[in-house]
Amino acid sequence: MRHVLVTGAAGGLGRAIAEDFAEHEDVALTLVDVDGARLAETPVEAVRITADLTEPETCESVVEQAWRTAPLDVLVNAAGIYPSVDMIDVDAETWDRIFALNLRAPVLTTAAFAHRGRSGAVVNISSGAALRARPGGGPYASSKAALEMATRAAALELGERGIRVNAVSPGFVAVDSDCNPVAEDYAAAVSVNPLGRPGEPSDVARAVRWLASDNASWITGEILRVDGGSSAGASHLPRLWPNTVRKGRNA
Structure with a gap:
C-alpha cells in the first residue's frame, strides 16, 4: 500500500486527484487544505490536515504529520491560487x-x-499559463513558470536519492470555485483546442496518478501538458492564405 499526500485537496483538481487514487489503488491518503470544512467533504477515507501552506514552517509540519501515519511514497502539490491582478496594479x-x-x-x-x-x-500541478500569459494573470503565470523550472531543478538534484519530480500542466479545466469564479465568455474562449472540449478534473487526475506510478519509472523533470492540444498551437485561427498545393503539382 502506497501513502499519498495531496495538498490543496479541497479544491477541484486536488479533490479529483485524491478520489482517483482512492478509486484505482490501494492507498493511504493524507489530504491537506486551508479550508477545513470543504476538506471534510472530500468523499474518501483519509487523514485530513487543515493547514495554511503560505506559512513556511507549515510545509515541513504537514509532511512530518503525514509521516507519523506511514512513510510517504507520493507527494502531489496541488495547492494554488490564481487571483486576477494586472501587472501595473500588483503590489x-x-x-x-x-x-x-x-x-x-x-x-x-x-x-x-x-x-x-x-x-x-513528486508531482507538481503547473498550468498552461506558464507558457502563455493572459490579461490579469501575470503574477499567476509567473509563479507557474517558476514552478516548472523548480520541478526540473529538483528532478536534477533528487534523482540520486531515488525521487522523481514531474509536473502536470493542465489547460482550461472547469472547476467549482467560490474564490475564483470563471465567466462563461472566458470559459468559451479558452476552451478552444484541437480536441474540441474543455478538460475535466479527472483528465488531470489520471495524468497525475500515471506520473506517480511505476509505469513512469524512467520519467523525471518532465512537464506533461494535459490541455487537449492547446499548447500545440492556435487551432482556432483562420488560414493566412488558401492551400496552394495541388494534387500532382508542387507549389
Whole structure:
C-alpha cells in the first residue's frame, strides 16, 4: 500500500486527484487544505490536515504529520491560487502571497519529503499559463513558470536519492470555485483546442496518478501538458492564405 499526500485537496483538481487514487489503488491518503470544512467533504477515507501552506514552517509540519501515519511514497502539490491582478496594479503583498503558495510551498514540501531519505515520486500541478500569459494573470503565470523550472531543478538534484519530480500542466479545466469564479465568455474562449472540449478534473487526475506510478519509472523533470492540444498551437485561427498545393503539382 502506497501513502499519498495531496495538498490543496479541497479544491477541484486536488479533490479529483485524491478520489482517483482512492478509486484505482490501494492507498493511504493524507489530504491537506486551508479550508477545513470543504476538506471534510472530500468523499474518501483519509487523514485530513487543515493547514495554511503560505506559512513556511507549515510545509515541513504537514509532511512530518503525514509521516507519523506511514512513510510517504507520493507527494502531489496541488495547492494554488490564481487571483486576477494586472501587472501595473500588483503590489508586494499580493505578489508574495501568490508565490508563497504556488512556488515556495511545493518547493518546501518537496524538500521536506526528500529529507526523509525515502525514494518516491513528486508531482507538481503547473498550468498552461506558464507558457502563455493572459490579461490579469501575470503574477499567476509567473509563479507557474517558476514552478516548472523548480520541478526540473529538483528532478536534477533528487534523482540520486531515488525521487522523481514531474509536473502536470493542465489547460482550461472547469472547476467549482467560490474564490475564483470563471465567466462563461472566458470559459468559451479558452476552451478552444484541437480536441474540441474543455478538460475535466479527472483528465488531470489520471495524468497525475500515471506520473506517480511505476509505469513512469524512467520519467523525471518532465512537464506533461494535459490541455487537449492547446499548447500545440492556435487551432482556432483562420488560414493566412488558401492551400496552394495541388494534387500532382508542387507549389
